[in-house]
Amino acid sequence: MSNKESLVVVGNGMVGHRFIEQLIQAGGLDRYQVTVFGEESRPAYDRVQLSSWFTGTSAEELSMVPEGFYEQDGVELILSDKVCTVDRELCEVLSESGRKVSYNKLVLATGSYPFVPPVPGHDRDGCLVYRTIDDLEAIAETARNSKVGAVVGGGLLGLEAAKALKDLGLETHVVEFAPRLMAVQVDEGGGQMLRRKIENLGVKIHTSKNTQNIVDGDGTVHQMQFADGEVLNTDLVLFSAGIRPRDELARECGLELGERGGIVINDHCQTSDTNVYSIGECALWSGRIFGLVAPGYQMGQAAVDHLLDVESTGFTGADMSTKLKLMGVDVASVGDAQARTPGALSYRLIDEEKEVYKSLVVSGDKKKVLGAVLVGDAEEYGSLLQMALNDIKPPQNPAELILPQGSGEAPKGLGVAALPTTAQICSCFNVTKGDLTGAVAGGCQDMTSLKSETSASTGCGGCTALVKQVLDHELEQLGVEVKKDICEHFPYSRQDLYHLVRVGEIKSFHEMLEKYGKGKGCDICKPTIGSILASCWNEYVLKTEHAPLQDTNDYFLANMQKDGTYSVVPRVPGGEITPEKLIVIGEVARDYELYTKITGGQRIDLFGVRVNDLPAVWKRLVDAGFETGHAYGKSLRTVKSCVGQTWCRYGVLDSAGMAIRVEQRYRGLRAPHKVKMAVSGCTRECAEAQSKDVGIIATEKGWNLYVCGNGGMKPRHADLFATELSDEQLIKTIDRFMMFYLRTAGRLQRTSVWMENLEGGLDYLKEVILEDSLGLGAQLEAEMAANVDAYQCEWKTTLEDPEKLKRFRHFVNTDEGDSNVVFVKERSQIRPASQEEKIIAKSA
Amino acid sequence: MEWATVCSAGEVTELLGIGALIFDHQVAVFKVDGELYAIDNFDPFSQANVLSRGIVGDLKGELVVASPIYKQHFSLKAGTCLEDGTVSIAVHPVRVQDGMVQVALGSPVSQQAA
Numbered sequence: 002m003s004n005k006e007s008l009v010v011v012g013n014g015m016v017g018h019r020f021i022e023q024l025i026q027a028g029g030l031d032r033y034q035v036t037v038f039g040e041e042s043r044p045a046y047d048r049v050q051l052s053s054w055f056t057g058t059s060a061e062e063l064s065m066v067p068e069g070f071y072e073q074d075g076v077e078l079i080l081s082d083k084v085c086t087v088d089r090e091l092c093e094v095l096s097e098s099g100r101k102v103s104y105n106k107l108v109l110a111t112g113s114y115p116f117v118p119p120v121p122g123h124d125r126d127g128c129l130v131y132r133t134i135d136d137l138e139a140i141a142e143t144a145r146n147s148k149v150g151a152v153v154g155g156g157l158l159g160l161e162a163a164k165a166l167k168d169l170g171l172e173t174h175v176v177e178f179a180p181r182l183m184a185v186q187v188d189e190g191g192g193q194m195l196r197r198k199i200e201n202l203g204v205k206i207h208t209s210k211n212t213q214n215i216v217d218g219d220g221t222v223h224q225m226q227f228a229d230g231e232v233l234n235t236d237l238v239l240f241s242a243g244i245r246p247r248d249e250l251a252r253e254c255g256l257e258l259g260e261r262g263g264i265v266i267n268d269h270c271q272t273s274d275t276n277v278y279s280i281g282e283c284a285l286w287s288g289r290i291f292g293l294v295a296p297g298y299q300m301g302q303a304a305v306d307h308l309l310d311v312e313s314t315g316f317t318g319a320d321m322s323t324k325l326k327l328m329g330v331d332v333a334s335v336g337d338a339q340a341r342t343p344g345a346l347s348y349r350l351i352d353e354e355k356e357v358y359k360s361l362v363v364s365g366d367k368k369k370v371l372g373a374v375l376v377g378d379a380e381e382y383g384s385l386l387q388m389a390l391n392d393i394k395p396p397q398n399p400a401e402l403i404l405p406q407g408s409g410e411a412p413k414g415l416g417v418a419a420l421p422t423t424a425q426i427c428s429c430f431n432v433t434k435g436d437l438t439g440a441v442a443g444g445c446q447d448m449t450s451l452k453s454e455t456s457a458s459t460g461c462g463g464c465t466a467l468v469k470q471v472l473d474h475e476l477e478q479l480g481v482e483v484k485k486d487i488c489e490h491f492p493y494s495r496q497d498l499y500h501l502v503r504v505g506e507i508k509s510f511h512e513m514l515e516k517y518g519k520g521k522g523c524d525i526c527k528p529t530i531g532s533i534l535a536s537c538w539n540e541y542v543l544k545t546e547h548a549p550l551q552d553t554n555d556y557f558l559a560n561m562q563k564d565g566t567y568s569v570v571p572r573v574p575g576g577e578i579t580p581e582k583l584i585v586i587g588e589v590a591r592d593y594e595l596y597t598k599i600t601g602g603q604r605i606d607l608f609g610v611r612v613n614d615l616p617a618v619w620k621r622l623v624d625a626g627f628e629t630g631h632a633y634g635k636s637l638r639t640v641k642s643c644v645g646q647t648w649c650r651y652g653v654l655d656s657a658g659m660a661i662r663v664e665q666r667y668r669g670l671r672a673p674h675k676v677k678m679a680v681s682g683c684t685r686e687c688a689e690a691q692s693k694d695v696g697i698i699a700t701e702k703g704w705n706l707y708v709c710g711n712g713g714m715k716p717r718h719a720d721l722f723a724t725e726l727s728d729e730q731l732i733k734t735i736d737r738f739m740m741f742y743l744r745t746a747g748r749l750q751r752t753s754v755w756m757e758n759l760e761g762g763l764d765y766l767k768e769v770i771l772e773d774s775l776g777l778g779a780q781l782e783a784e785m786a787a788n789v790d791a792y793q794c795e796w797k798t799t800l801e802d803p804e805k806l807k808r809f810r811h812f813v814n815t816d817e818g819d820s821n822v823v824f825v826k827e828r829s830q831i832r833p834a835s836q837e838e839k840i841i842a843k844s845a
Numbered sequence: 846m847e848w849a850t851v852c853s854a855g856e857v858t859e860l861l862g863i864g865a866l867i868f869d870h871q872v873a874v875f876k877v878d879g880e881l882y883a884i885d886n887f888d889p890f891s892q893a894n895v896l897s898r899g900i901v902g903d904l905k906g907e908l909v910v911a912s913p914i915y916k917q918h919f920s921l922k923a924g925t926c927l928e929d930g931t932v933s934i935a936v937h938p939v940r941v942q943d944g945m946v947q948v949a950l951g952s953p954v955s956q957q958a959a
Contacts, residue, residue, distance in 0.1 A: 520902075548858075
């Protein structure tokens with residue numbers, strides 16, 4: 002027998018499990034042998050994220066228990082076995098399966114159960130609750146044969162449940178007894194905005210509805226009958242009308258309970274029996290139940306401290322502020338959100354266009370922030386919460402805290418410098434600002450290491466922005482510069498480098514390195530500066546001093562594929578191509594056995610060209626009148642177009658003609674990243690111009706210009722920049738726009754990200770380009786003109802230079818090709834062989 | 846040690862790699878500040894013979910070539926991968942003899958699909 006004391010924990014929910022972690026962390030296993038009973042068949046899982054189960058998160062992924070956790074010595078977890086009796090005289094618990102365990106200390110973490118209003122019919126088949134994974138399985142099962150679902154309860158959990166029903170594809174209704182949604186957390190205006198946003202998502206909201214009866218439906222399974230005489234027909238009823246503490250064990254063994262339930266505890270989480278503790282949603286502290294997970298964790302810590310005789314202040318109540326995303330809508334509530342404090346002043350912002358509601362509550366003397374409600378945009382949650390918790394004085398005009406920020410203004414809210422070190426930043430894991438600053442000083446200098454060291458922002462994530470601010474501020478304090486250097490060789494950003502090249506008229510990497518850099522350079526700074534030199538002076542990229550700067554794609558003027566072969570894309574301006582040229586492409590592909598594919602940019606890509614064959618392939622293409630398509634470069638790719646007015650019944654201008662003109666003008670222009678453009682002949686927008694860096698759409702009154710759109714990984718709709726332009730105005734505007742982008746963007750920054758990071762954003766860009774606020778217009782146009790004049794087809798130039806052509810071979814000492822390049826046939830074309838296929842090919 | 850002649854010294858350009866086939870083995874030869882370096886041409890990450898086409902530079906003083914496919918850096922002197930200490934490629938002795946660049950296949954020769 003061990004001489005350890007026996008600690009029995011009843012309940013393995015989020016708080017019960019976290020308690021065990023807290024106990025182990027504090028070294029509690031040296032003193033206690035722990036037995037944990039769980040009524041469910043699964044160990045603890047994340048109930049906060051429960052609704053994500055319906056969108057594909059598995060029960061395993063929801064689990065909070067690392068593998069092997071309950072297999073360690075000193076802890077035993079018994080699942081699917083409910084404790085049914087506590088004998089406080091014998092200090093013993095008895096489970097349903099007949100298991101008897103003695104305890105020295107007992108912890109009740111039995112949680113809560115969903116409240117089901119006792120209306121007649123509440124226990125019909127298909128009337129369900131939302132609390133456990135088993136409940137979710139029942140909901141999914143019932144939903145399979147349902148068209149309509151109704152959630153009873155419009156609080157936080159009710160809206161989560163409604164999301165679940167919606168994800169299951171049901172017509173979803175929310176029935177709320179109170180006159181508004183989330184009546185506990187938000188004020189009336191917030192509730193209205195929330196309702197508006199959620200209704201826009203297709204959920205029907207019924208407030209002030211008192212359900213009186215549930216009977217057979219009219220064409221549906223159920224009918225809910227309300228006190229006001231109205232009815233709602235539905236196939237599924239989901240109760241989520243609040244929680245009640247699970248205090249039945251405590252009741253039976255005679256522990257003190259609150260008037261309306263809940264196990265009464267003191268600051269150390271002890272019940273009326275000092276050997277029995279209670280934590281989480283079943284516990285009643287100072288007459289209050291805390292229905293959030295963070296206070297439960299704090300109770301757990303208090304209990305651990307007391308069990309291990311560690312001096313602590315215990316549990317002293319918890320802030321019930323909360324920030325969450327309900328059906329994609331940001332909602333946050335801070336402190337006295339409803340302005341119940343006598344004399345409190347309120348400020349409100351209602352933005353019906355953006356569907357944002359914010360209210361701020363301050364004390365009558367304007368010295369304290371008491372509370373806030375944020376709906377639709379909860380960015381200020383972190384700073385408002387900190388101001389409320391730490392008694393930080395609001396500005397003279399407190400409304401500034403929730404007013405939208407004008408362009409060019411300094412960021413509002415509170416600097417993290419103002420926070421005391423005791424300020425709690427992460428409430429899930431009780432991490433203070435002091436903990437964070439200590440960890441930063443101890444070497445955690447990025448978010449990843451700071452999070453893993455302190456656990457901050459690994460719970461609900463509500464504090465992430467604030468943690469980042471603390472990190473940045475501390476790094477600054479420690480003299481660690483938040484670097485914008487492109488690499489170790491140049492302590493400059495791309496903009497700085499561009500400026501240095503332009504102003505200093507620097508013509509080579511070598512010169513840059515001597516004047517402004519150190520070392521030999523690397524695969525980051527070389528191509529970047531190579532590209533800037535090309536942007537500024539547009540010299541041949543394979544000129545001897547520029548050649549070693551180029552990425553292999555720029556060097557071999559083709560796109561390297563995974564097996565070391567290249568793909569080749571001839572330019573097809575505007576996607577317009579003659580049958581003769583199509584035949585040439587086909588013949589080249591056939592003769593060199595290339596894989597051909599039509600690209601998204603209305604061109605043809607030829608894959609599988611060996612480096613030795615590149616010049617011969619290009620010779621044929623150039624002889625037939627093709628030019629390089631710069632598919633390999635950080636430069637203009639294609640200008641996509643529709644056929645426009647010429648053929649289309651709806652077209653109003655010649656979009657294909659304009660696309661060709663634009664493509665010919667900007668071809669070859671080296672930029673911070675690739676650039677895509679498109680021209681549509683009418684507002685039907687067949688060329689998808691609004692997803693391009695530069696999009697042009699014809700109208701009856703001229704061209705409309707859109708800028709800074711993006712497809713790909715982070716799609717962004719382009720912004721309307723100028724309207725009803727003539728051909729000449731259009732070209733002039735794009736000239737300026739492109740040159741300004743070349744000048745000021747960061748390395749590998751697409752126009753969309755560039756614009757979003759420009760101080761002042763789109764408005765500023767309009768001022769510079771359209772109103773010439775910086776007086777740069779003429780200069781930008783002249784720079785572009787010089788670029789256009791200096792254009793050369795890099796492949797044509799290369800083919801004319803026998804010295805350069807020598808570079809296009811795999812081996813310097815033989816004309817053999819790379820024997821590791823092997824193709825197999827698939828769908829009548831080649832593709833690279835897999836490793837297995839290569840081995841088979843070799844042994845054959 | 847058996848030296849194999851690869852090309853004339855004039856054919857290797859500063860900072861531009863070249864590939865060479867020695868028996869059945871592919872090597873990449875580089876010249877930095879007049880010094881020659883020879884490493885395997887095979888990139889173990891992409892399983893392709895491409896290192897001769899990488900950009901040459903230095904990182905924290907170490908001469909490196911960056912794989913043109915997934916951008917890992919390999920030391921020209923030691924063959925070690927800077928991003929992954931468990932991976933390295935073979936380096937080979939290289940010299941200029943009578944105006945010709947010569948490489949000897951050093952050991953160990955890494956596994957290579959030649």
